[in-house]
Structures are given as structure tokens and as C-alpha cells.
Amino acid sequence: MLHDERILKNKFAYFYAIIFCFLWLLYFGYFTLLMITNNFIINENYVSLKYVFYILTLGIFSTLLVSFICIFKESKKFFINFNIAIFLIILLHLIRYLIDFKEIHLQFVYFIIFLLGSGILINFFRHKIKNNEIEEIGKHND
Secondary structure, three states: OOOOOOOEOOHHHHHHHHHHHHHHHHHHHHHHHHHHOOOOOOOHHHHHHHHHHHHHHHHHHHHHHHHHHHHHHOOOHHHHHHHHHHHHHHHHHHHHHHHHHOOOOHHHHHHHHHHHHHHHHHHHOEOOOOOOOOOOOOOOOO
16 A cells, blocks of 8 residues: 555556566575475586575565565565675676687677666665655754
């Protein structure tokens, strides 16, 4: 419910943030479930970085889960966790892409633009609380 303590400006921003977090949460939740059940198969190229991928995947899943919960609690911690999750997603895919292709292709650039664009859009719709004039009586801003 939107009220004075909301964290985003309008319903579109809430909808976009919820869908964005939920879909990435499903994606990384699937890989986290595979890692927990030991069904996660590592490619031969990634064997040396196995634990880095495990840590990044679990870190992304946990920050996305916390940010998804913070949307509904309308907590300001959403933005910190959301931005950390986007950074970790970019880092994980950058490592995977450089190991696979040894260079950056246009497809990866579009992926980064999508992630950063979504992050910037959600951060742009952040609701900033204005000072209440009644509460500011007697306080001077000289």
C-alpha cells in the first residue's frame, strides 16, 4: 500500500522492482538449489573458480532475497541490497563471459546496459521524503 513512508514514487516503480527482483531471484534460486543438492555441474573451464562461482551465486541469491523482502516491508535497505545484487550479477557474468569468449561482444554490452538501465530506473524512482513544515517549527536553517 502506498503511503507517506513509501520507498518508491509510483506503482510502476514498485511493479518493475518486484518483477525484476522476483525473476532474478528465480534464476539464481534455481542454481542455488542445484548447488545445495550437489547437482550443479561445473564446466571444465570453471573448475579453478568453482568456489568463486558458489560464493557469488549465494551472495546474489541472498541479496536479492533480502531486497525482495525489503520491497514489501518498504525498508530503505532495499536500495543497498538491490545495488549490491546488480553489481554482483554483473561481476559473475563478466567472469563467465571472459572465460568463455576471452573478449567482450556486443551481446554482453546489451546485457550490461539492461542491468544498469534497470538499476538506474529503479533508483531514479526512489521516493525522497520532504521535510514536514509542522515538524520544522522552531528550527532555523541559517
